[in-house]
Amino acid sequence: MAEYIMALDAGTTSNRCMLFDRKGRVCAFAQKEFKQIYPRPGWVEHDPDEIWYSMVYVAREAMNSIGAVHSDIAAIGITNQRETAVVWDKISGKPVYNAIVWQCRRTSDYCNELKASGFSERIRLKTGLVVDAYFSGTKIRWILENVPGAMEKAEKGELLFGTVETWIIWKLTAGRVHVTDYSNASRTMMFNINTLEWDQDILRLLNIPASMLPEVMPSSCIYGMTDREVLGGPIAVSGAAGDQQASLFGQKCFNPGDIKNTYGTGCFMLMNTGKRPVFSDKGIVTTIAWGQGGEIDYALEGSVFSAGSVIQWLRDELKLIESAKDSEFLAGKVNDTNGCYVVPAFTGLGAPYWDQYARGTIVGITRGVNKYHIIRAALEAIAYQTNDVADAMKEASGFELRSIRVDGGASRNNLLMQMQADISSLTLYRGSNAETTALGAAFLAGLAVGFWSDKDDIINSVDMDQQSFIPALSEEKRSAGIREWHRAVQRSLEWAE
């Protein structure tokens, strides 16, 4: 009887492998970084072959570390950096160009043209997304237009496209299986999330031949078996989801209204909205959470650009703290911010403001404001921004929020978590297992092969050992703080010229 599920986490800077047991415990772990390629300012690429080799390396390393062989592993689930585009030759298996990474801005001008030509609304209602260079569609178009001979080969059906999980599944199965899952398809800006098909209109607009595209499958089903050469014998590959959706699943946000927020460099908040897509005109995007158990679950997704990065700024630029962790202790030296607000609009503001010309500001400074107040205000800014996103989601979905499940590096900060509970008047649950993304991929893979029989079995078997943060601020103080925060945000808008 196979004891483990293998999760392969194809991240932006490293690949990781974890072996989980039925209780969701990490029994083996391996990680390997890979090269970031910056050919020009604002351009980011990865070498797809390096992604593949380092993934095989971590998979073997994790297995070897506990002496596991292929028959000990019930299934493999993959979670991945989303939107990153790989195009390769169907016969030789060689990429025709480096992977163009989600962060890469090379197609921004083309996206602006699409917007100026009035395509935004049509694309939003079909794909749930705002037109942006992040998403895969315009990256594929760039490769076809700029790599000599690529378009010709694509038209003859000789090239394949995939996001990173598609590439890895294709390699794991020695080129036998060319698939993606609904969650990843929904980040390409080519997939119609209403009809669940590649959108022929958009493909024509971007000039992308449909023959390149992978078959779109559920996030939890057997795609194929690994080639014997890769891990010593066949293992079922049976789960795939983009990183944020996998983390939503790993946080067991199985029901409509369930929300998770990941506090990393930025914040990613996703809300399960159930079996129908909910659209928002506040810049909260609509996406597919997963296809599982014969059904599709949708999600709303909102992000805060600068969250943990505010703490890095306090450390690296202002030198007010020595480590990110210190922010908790130092902010705790004062009981409030003494009327001071930090608006960390370093790169503009996202949902619900969407002002790329906003810039950071500190307001409300009086003679008594000291560094502890500023550190505290920086932490509060993370919580206020998150609260704005949560409010926009609440409005779009019509759901009453009860609680948020949290993860990510900055969620280790207890003071920040208590601020969030107070400002949002919601209970926060933080699990002891930090690996929610990989866990989500493992759950999806495990469900497909009966390792867990259903979602209830997961809920009962996997104990998340949660710590909770309960709101303790009076409604009067809470709404006064939010009002002041919004006044501070107004001061930061439309600053850059």
Ligand code: ADP
């Ligand atoms: P990412 O995946 O985006 O790299 P992580 O989840 O690893 O991010 O979290 C790292 C971020 O969290 C950094 O920006 C760091 O400043 C912030 N961070 C880490 N620990 C703390 C802490 N104790 N308090 C506040 N911020 C923290």
